[in-house]
Amino acid sequence: MSETKHVYRFGKDASGNDVTEVAGNTVDEAKYVVGGKGANLAEMAKIGLPVPPGFSITCQTCVAYSSAGNVWPEGVLDEIDEARKDLEERMGKKLGDAEDPLLVSVRSGAPFSMPGMMDTVLNLGLNDVSVHGLIAQTENPRFGWDSYRRFIQMFSNVVMGVDSDLFENAITSLKLKKGVKNDTDLTAEDLEKLVAEFKDIFAKNVDVKEHPEVVVDGRAVFPSDPYLQLRLAEQAVFGSWMNERAILYRKQNKIPDDLGTAVNVQVMVFGNKGDTSATGVAFTRNPADGTNERYGDFLVNAQGEDVVAGIRNTEPIADLRKIPALEEAGNELYHIFEVLEDHYRDMMDIEFTIEQGKLWMLQTRVGKRTALSALKVAIDMEREGRISKEEAVQRVNPEQLDQLLHPQLDPNADLEVLATGLNASPGAAVGEVVFSSDDAVKFAEDNRPCILVRWETNPDDLKGMVAAEGILTSHGGKTSHAAVIARGMGAPCVCGVEALKIDATKKEARVSGTDVVLHEGDVISIDGTTGRVILGSVALVRPELTGDLETILEWADEIRLDPSRGAVMGVRANADNPADAQLSRDFGAEGIGLCRTEHMFLGERKQIIQSFILAESDGIKERALGKLLDAQKGDFLSMFEAMDGKTVIVRLLDPPLHEFLDNPRDLAVELAHLEDKGAAKSEIAEKRDLLRRIDSMTEANPMLGLRGCRLGIVYPELTDMQVRAIASAAAELKSRGLDPKPEIMVPLVSTANELAMLREQILKGVQEVADKYGMELNIPVGTMIELPRAALEADEIGQYADFFSFGTNDLTQTTFGFSRDDVESAFIPMYLRKKILATNPFETLDDGVNKLIKIALQGGRTANPKIVCGVCGETGGDPDSIHTYYDDGVDYVSCSPYRVPIARLTAAQAKIAANGGAISRDK
Ligand code: PEP
Ligand code: MG
Numbered sequence: 001m002s003e004t005k006h007v008y009r010f011g012k013d014a015s016g017n018d019v020t021e022v023a024g025n026t027v028d029e030a031k032y033v034v035g036g037k038g039a040n041l042a043e044m045a046k047i048g049l050p051v052p053p054g055f056s057i058t059c060q061t062c063v064a065y066s067s068a069g070n071v072w073p074e075g076v077l078d079e080i081d082e083a084r085k086d087l088e089e090r091m092g093k094k095l096g097d098a099e100d101p102l103l104v105s106v107r108s109g110a111p112f113s114m115p116g117m118m119d120t121v122l123n124l125g126l127n128d129v130s131v132h133g134l135i136a137q138t139e140n141p142r143f144g145w146d147s148y149r150r151f152i153q154m155f156s157n158v159v160m161g162v163d164s165d166l167f168e169n170a171i172t173s174l175k176l177k178k179g180v181k182n183d184t185d186l187t188a189e190d191l192e193k194l195v196a197e198f199k200d201i202f203a204k205n206v207d208v209k210e211h212p213e214v215v216v217d218g219r220a221v222f223p224s225d226p227y228l229q230l231r232l233a234e235q236a237v238f239g240s241w242m243n244e245r246a247i248l249y250r251k252q253n254k255i256p257d258d259l260g261t262a263v264n265v266q267v268m269v270f271g272n273k274g275d276t277s278a279t280g281v282a283f284t285r286n287p288a289d290g291t292n293e294r295y296g297d298f299l300v301n302a303q304g305e306d307v308v309a310g311i312r313n314t315e316p317i318a319d320l321r322k323i324p325a326l327e328e329a330g331n332e333l334y335h336i337f338e339v340l341e342d343h344y345r346d347m348m349d350i351e352f353t354i355e356q357g358k359l360w361m362l363q364t365r366v367g368k369r370t371a372l373s374a375l376k377v378a379i380d381m382e383r384e385g386r387i388s389k390e391e392a393v394q395r396v397n398p399e400q401l402d403q404l405l406h407p408q409l410d411p412n413a414d415l416e417v418l419a420t421g422l423n424a425s426p427g428a429a430v431g432e433v434v435f436s437s438d439d440a441v442k443f444a445e446d447n448r449p450c451i452l453v454r455w456e457t458n459p460d461d462l463k464g465m466v467a468a469e470g471i472l473t474s475h476g477g478k479t480s481h482a483a484v485i486a487r488g489m490g491a492p493c494v495c496g497v498e499a500l501k502i503d504a505t506k507k508e509a510r511v512s513g514t515d516v517v518l519h520e521g522d523v524i525s526i527d528g529t530t531g532r533v534i535l536g537s538v539a540l541v542r543p544e545l546t547g548d549l550e551t552i553l554e555w556a557d558e559i560r561l562d563p564s565r566g567a568v569m570g571v572r573a574n575a576d577n578p579a580d581a582q583l584s585r586d587f588g589a590e591g592i593g594l595c596r597t598e599h600m601f602l603g604e605r606k607q608i609i610q611s612f613i614l615a616e617s618d619g620i621k622e623r624a625l626g627k628l629l630d631a632q633k634g635d636f637l638s639m640f641e642a643m644d645g646k647t648v649i650v651r652l653l654d655p656p657l658h659e660f661l662d663n664p665r666d667l668a669v670e671l672a673h674l675e676d677k678g679a680a681k682s683e684i685a686e687k688r689d690l691l692r693r694i695d696s697m698t699e700a701n702p703m704l705g706l707r708g709c710r711l712g713i714v715y716p717e718l719t720d721m722q723v724r725a726i727a728s729a730a731a732e733l734k735s736r737g738l739d740p741k742p743e744i745m746v747p748l749v750s751t752a753n754e755l756a757m758l759r760e761q762i763l764k765g766v767q768e769v770a771d772k773y774g775m776e777l778n779i780p781v782g783t784m785i786e787l788p789r790a791a792l793e794a795d796e797i798g799q800y801a802d803f804f805s806f807g808t809n810d811l812t813q814t815t816f817g818f819s820r821d822d823v824e825s826a827f828i829p830m831y832l833r834k835k836i837l838a839t840n841p842f843e844t845l846d847d848g849v850n851k852l853i854k855i856a857l858q859g860g861r862t863a864n865p866k867i868v869c870g871v872c873g874e875t876g877g878d879p880d881s882i883h884t885y886y887d888d889g890v891d892y893v894s895c896s897p898y899r900v901p902i903a904r905l906t907a908a909q910a911k912i913a914a915n916g917g918a919i920s921r922d923k
Helices: 027-046 059-067 076-091 130-138 141-158 164-178 188-205 226-240 244-252 305-309 317-322 324-344 371-383 389-394 398-404 437-445 459-467 481-489 547-560 578-586 604-614 618-642 664-676 681-696 709-714 716-735 752-773 788-792 794-800 808-816 828-833 847-863 879-888 897-914
Strands: 007-010 054-057 104-109 120-124 262-267 278-283 295-300 348-355 358-366 417-420 422-425 428-434 450-454 470-473 493-495 500-503 508-511 517-519 523-527 532-535 570-574 591-596 647-651 741-746 781-785 803-806 868-871 892-895
Touching: 007 027, 007 076, 027 054, 027 059, 027 104, 027 262, 027 324, 027 358, 054 076, 059 226, 059 262, 076 226, 076 262, 104 226, 120 141, 120 226, 130 141, 141 164, 141 188, 141 226, 164 188, 226 262, 244 459, 278 317, 278 324, 295 317, 317 324, 324 348, 324 358, 371 389, 371 398, 371 547, 389 547, 389 897, 398 897, 422 481, 428 437, 428 470, 437 450, 437 459, 450 459, 450 500, 459 481, 470 481, 470 523, 481 493, 493 523, 547 897, 570 578, 570 897, 578 618, 578 897, 591 892, 604 618, 604 681, 618 647, 618 716, 618 741, 664 681, 709 716, 709 752, 716 741, 716 752, 741 752, 741 803, 752 781, 752 794, 781 788, 781 794, 781 847, 788 794, 788 808, 788 847, 794 847, 803 847, 808 847, 847 868, 847 879, 879 897, 892 897
Parallel strands: 428 450, 450 470, 470 493, 570 591, 570 892, 591 647, 647 741, 741 781, 781 803, 803 868, 868 892
Antiparallel strands: 007 054, 054 262, 104 120, 104 262, 278 295, 278 348, 348 358, 417 532, 422 493, 428 523, 500 508, 508 517, 523 532
């Protein structure tokens, strides 16, 4: 037997003593061993809360089991059998017993919660003998047979892969035959018949080749041996770690594949033993908006999954204590809410069951929440004195902030509300109605924004939910599958719109109380913040930074910008027009880290550049330059004014030459047309000449060709023109009393000589403008580091640079030799699938690229101790990369305006982490 412990017990023994074995010093540590569910069950048991006893088989066992090709590691089965025997002893009951059988649930539980993604089996231990024991104990034959038929249904589906609909259809036909409407109208005898029928369905539908363990005389037979039931269920839970929807969910949520899931085997408690029993899910605060109120749903006389499955309409948790038979358990539950918040110092999500008046806690975990709720809960908890400002700042997931910057319905729009439901996940969306996940995927592939409209979603809908702009359901509460998943994804969701009568087969939905019928392709708007559904398209607006978001960002800045707490990392924005510059400023950017001037040469101006490049006379060249100078100066005047008093790094022209020239293929087609229709000879000759000149400039590898500083060196007049435009815009604003702070950045440098030469030319140009205006102009000159050679030679290049800015788009392209314009669709998705790459290096900084950055930082700082080093590639706005940049000692990151708040928060979190504060980012 191996040394490693594979099984951990939790809960009490027969004498009421707690025998919980913890799997780590903290819940966070333990969850990597026994999963989040197991770790929290153990934690609750330890602090004296009522937890049904059980044991957890570790995630590491799952990994070993999967990697051995679904074979149990040596010795583990003995350990599990021991834990099972111990559980039977603790409970004084045995699985399968004819008199008083022990029943257990078998549930998955990974280190990070993956709601509804993996498998669960309830009521395990029932068979033709023990069902009579259960009936005798409860004196309730209906309950006994109902539990048994549920078990067969779940076991067959989850463990044996039999389609659940076959069982549902059998229930429906029995109800039809008897002329009754509800499941609850079925009698004990009916359910007993169903058990027989279910076993028949099992026999006919289980694949005997795949499941030899249940084959008797060549036929699949529902296993009556409870120990075999348990073993098969444990295996199925381990297997479910690798099911398609679990893999997709992990990918979506960046959860590593190699963590594995635990299996939790726990004594069953029943919420369906009549009107003194109930089951529910709840949050200690509102997970949608953070209000400090208990929030959730419950169902009287129901079993576990009924609440989240959205099959029956639930009641709000606030009404629990109003039911006399449940009042006492309700009071205890409300007390436990407080105990949990005090203990975990966070908003918790719980599942509970009341069995004949006795409350049991089935699960707790830190509650998933919307960004809105995360902000409010963090701020409230700081104000309640539960957590520090640092902790509050750490509690908000930066990626989630995106949700708040998500569109909302234009508050001034004139709109007519078609129906309302629950505001399950904030943000608004507009799109065409689709009624199935497959259609949502198809629409998205055709670039047709859509809203997924479902009665209720289930885990198989994940792909459709990802593809759709928003989700709308006619059924289910705020803790239903649709609501939980949409909140996690940050997708707008309205659920429980009861007025919506959906016929998914006909692809239509009637709206009660109106004569509206929605068909596939009809456009609707949904507002997940208020729960409104609107016919037609409503304009969307982006919200401003106010309230709680502003407070958290202020706290983040307090930490980030305080030099006494460690290095300060700045946040700038990439912007190349005054509107974006203003937006970045509003979002708190401390400057512009990258203004790409080629973005100022679109449309009309592209033709001017083309005429300059192709000019065969000095006159044409000069005229083109004159026009460009005026246009550029106008651009810079408005940019510098919008960013008055703040740094604006203007990068000289960078793109490959061909981006300024007409496409030769289009030109050739045009020429053929002209010839065909017998156009004037002079016109044809002119086109042909243009094509010849463009052809002569065609490069085999434009990305590695005449671009960046090479362009400015080959065409020094372009550099002069840009420098003059920048310097004279600054001079003019200065003379108007403003404080422009431009800096000039040279792109794609690979040798020190390139920069030395251009620096001299730039400084000379600036001086000429300064002399002309009779003022001093101090415009720093720096370079991008975006080629491996530049990084390696940074100690040379740094002599001529006031600043470095890492262009990780090109640096990644040239370090990997990956064409940045092609590989993301060509093979990176496959590389990610095959785990050749852990992440897309164009999104998240790669280790190899980071090695070059570290060399460059050291080289640059050796050559020029005052050098300022920032990042302006895409990775500058990526939270994981920002952590690395902080650790590298980068002075600032620069990113797109909408990512500025995300970068401000992440930079503060990186600093807290560097000071030893662990970041717990809720996945
Ligand atoms: C870069 O290469 O990272 C960069 C910011 O420049 P561009 O994307 O404009 O090439
Ligand atoms: Mg670049």
